[in-house]
Amino acid sequence: MLTIIFSTFLLFTIVMCFVRIEIGISMFLFYSILVPFLKFFSLGQNIFTLLMLLALLVNYNYKTLIFKPLKPFLFLYIAQFIIIPFHNDVTYDFQLNMIRIDFMRTILLPFIMINVMNRDPKAISIFTNTILVAIVLASIYTILLTKLYGINPYLMTILPLSGEEFNEGYALAENGGRMFGRISGVFPHPMTNGLFLSLASLFIFTLIDIDNLRKNILNIILFLIVVVSIMVMGVRTAIGALVVGFSILFYYEKRFKNVYSILIIIAIVFVIIHQIPGMDRYLSSIVDTESTEVKGSSIELRFIQLQGGLDAISQNYLFGKGFNWTGFYNTVHGEHPVMLGFESLLLVILCNNGFIGIIIWIVMLFQYLKLIIQNFDLKNIAIMLALVAIYLVYSIITGEYGYMKYFLIFYVIIWAKGKEIVGGAKAAFVN
Numbered sequence: 001m002l003t004i005i006f007s008t009f010l011l012f013t014i015v016m017c018f019v020r021i022e023i024g025i026s027m028f029l030f031y032s033i034l035v036p037f038l039k040f041f042s043l044g045q046n047i048f049t050l051l052m053l054l055a056l057l058v059n060y061n062y063k064t065l066i067f068k069p070l071k072p073f074l075f076l077y078i079a080q081f082i083i084i085p086f087h088n089d090v091t092y093d094f095q096l097n098m099i100r101i102d103f104m105r106t107i108l109l110p111f112i113m114i115n116v117m118n119r120d121p122k123a124i125s126i127f128t129n130t131i132l133v134a135i136v137l138a139s140i141y142t143i144l145l146t147k148l149y150g151i152n153p154y155l156m157t158i159l160p161l162s163g164e165e166f167n168e169g170y171a172l173a174e175n176g177g178r179m180f181g182r183i184s185g186v187f188p189h190p191m192t193n194g195l196f197l198s199l200a201s202l203f204i205f206t207l208i209d210i211d212n213l214r215k216n217i218l219n220i221i222l223f224l225i226v227v228v229s230i231m232v233m234g235v236r237t238a239i240g241a242l243v244v245g246f247s248i249l250f251y252y253e254k255r256f257k258n259v260y261s262i263l264i265i266i267a268i269v270f271v272i273i274h275q276i277p278g279m280d281r282y283l284s285s286i287v288d289t290e291s292t293e294v295k296g297s298s299i300e301l302r303f304i305q306l307q308g309g310l311d312a313i314s315q316n317y318l319f320g321k322g323f324n325w326t327g328f329y330n331t332v333h334g335e336h337p338v339m340l341g342f343e344s345l346l347l348v349i350l351c352n353n354g355f356i357g358i359i360i361w362i363v364m365l366f367q368y369l370k371l372i373i374q375n376f377d378l379k380n381i382a383i384m385l386a387l388v389a390i391y392l393v394y395s396i397i398t399g400e401y402g403y404m405k406y407f408l409i410f411y412v413i414i415w416a417k418g419k420e421i422v423g424g425a426k427a428a429f430v431n
């Protein structure tokens with residue numbers, strides 16, 4: 001029954017993409033955040049993806065489509081595609097199929113969103129409100145799960161529909177020092193929940209006018225809810241990424257002039273947090289490398305894993321073992337004896353694409369910096385720097401498990417809001 005309900009919702013989504021594309025894409029944005037799989041009757045994900053592309057072309061002439069905001073990320077995929085022939089550890093067919101799947105899953109929705117917002121400025125508000133509703137549901141459900149200690153009724157119900165199972169043992173995190181276990185919320189894994197909520201907290205904070213807090217009470221309340229959900233979900237990386245991201249935001253945007261308003265918000269957060277028994281020990285474990293209160297990967301283990309990555313590509317330091325070799329290894333062999341689940345973006349890049357892969361990512365990041373510096377004022381540059389910092393810090397510490405698609409969703413909305421696509425502002429998308 002649930003499968004039919006989800007498929008029917010997706011059918012209406014596709015219909016709306018042809019009738020009113022901004023509404024259809026908003027529906028798919030909502031679905032892609034809150035439902036951890038895509039199953040369109042018995043047709044499969046590829047058909048749905050192709051129909052979305054067709055709807056975009058029907059609504060807009062292909063000659064008017066814009067790519068500018070996504071250029072750095074298009075370069076990333078093109079460069080990885082070009083070096084596929086230099087890998088020998090996985091077949092070319094496998095690599096081509098994986099890069100196609102990853103590209104469509106990561107780039108397609110942000111690409112369509114940015115084009116819709118470029119043609120219809122009203123879509124900016126629609127997408128913003130849609131993602132805010134999704135954030136409310138994801139964060140409140142995360143907080144509610146603190147009462148269930150490892151149980152997640154939503155995921156236990158719907159994950160089997162996609163052939164997966166909810167890992168109660170991992171979620172419970174028994175003897176791991178986490179008061180409420182590891183909470184996945186509406187996402188298939190706690191780490192995905194942590195990444196999404198970290199990005200969401202920054203996104204909501206940018207909607208708050210620090211100079212006029214009284215008129216922003218709803219956004220402040222939502223911001224506090226998201227921060228609390230991050231604190232209780234049992235993923236310390238989310239807290240660390242949050243600290244780095246907001247430090248960059250405050251420094252570059254010069255929000256120190258509003259220090260009193262900021263301190264008020266921070267004080268409220270800490271008052272709420274310290275009402276939770278054991279939270280002080282949990283938070284202190286983030287900076288205490290010798291802490292035994294909360295168990296997790298140590299710095300020493302990370303260096304051992306990095307050496308394991310270098311050993312793995314010793315036959316091809318330059319190009320590595322092949323696109324998504326890490327995913328292939330996990331599927332076929334399970335955890336690696338040294339690198340475990342390849343729990344670092346750096347490790348994933350190194351194993352899959354070698355030193356050339358690291359260079360490709362560095363070039364992509366430089367392109368990203370150049371792009372935002374050329375197109376935005378200091379305030380929006382600060383926001384986008386903080387956003388990418390959260391993504392990078394989080395991924396370097398935990399790995400890359402499809403996180404970029406969430407980063408890009410927030411990124412294109414922030415891009416569009418920063419440009420305020422009306423009249424002459426459209427030129428900023430295409431020049």
